[in-house]
Amino acid sequence: MKKVSAIILFLIGLLTFGQENNLEQIDRKVISIDSNSELTINEFDWVELTGIATDGGGILKVWKDNNNIHKVVQEIGLSYGRIRTTIYLTNGIPVKVIEMEENFERNDDGLNYSKLDQVFKQEFYVFNWEMGEGKYKKTGKRVMSESGCSHLDYEPIIERAQKAITE
Numbered sequence: 001m002k003k004v005s006a007i008i009l010f011l012i013g014l015l016t017f018g019q020e021n022n023l024e025q026i027d028r029k030v031i032s033i034d035s036n037s038e039l040t041i042n043e044f045d046w047v048e049l050t051g052i053a054t055d056g057g058g059i060l061k062v063w064k065d066n067n068n069i070h071k072v073v074q075e076i077g078l079s080y081g082r083i084r085t086t087i088y089l090t091n092g093i094p095v096k097v098i099e100m101e102e103n104f105e106r107n108d109d110g111l112n113y114s115k116l117d118q119v120f121k122q123e124f125y126v127f128n129w130e131m132g133e134g135k136y137k138k139t140g141k142r143v144m145s146e147s148g149c150s151h152l153d154y155e156p157i158i159e160r161a162q163k164a165i166t167e
Contacts, residue, residue, distance in 0.1 A: 081101065081102045086099075094126050122136060
């Protein structure tokens, strides 16, 4: 029985090490994308792309070479703050998704519109996009934004970016 327990613990340790190794590989890809000065950055008005008006407007930024998208950032301004979703892609497949909610600082007079505080951050390290497999790292707690139901909730952002760069 002790041998079986030792083997199980060894396998769990091996799987954990392998997963941490995957996280490091994904972070290296992200750093490579962020440091690639050859990528072209295109900015689009989110409201014009979607037809949806928000209190603070919105922007969609796309980092690409030719028609290959490597990074997409969607920022939506709201009356209480901002929601940002960043998607990193390799060969058209998302490898990491970062969601952030930032809220305006509250004071005695209401909201301080000159100061944003990050209240929530979620990083999704993608191991298999089609199957929705990966690891989530969360910091803080959502205050006014809602969580999606699955990784497929990010698909419209990618499709919006692809449509924007081809039109």
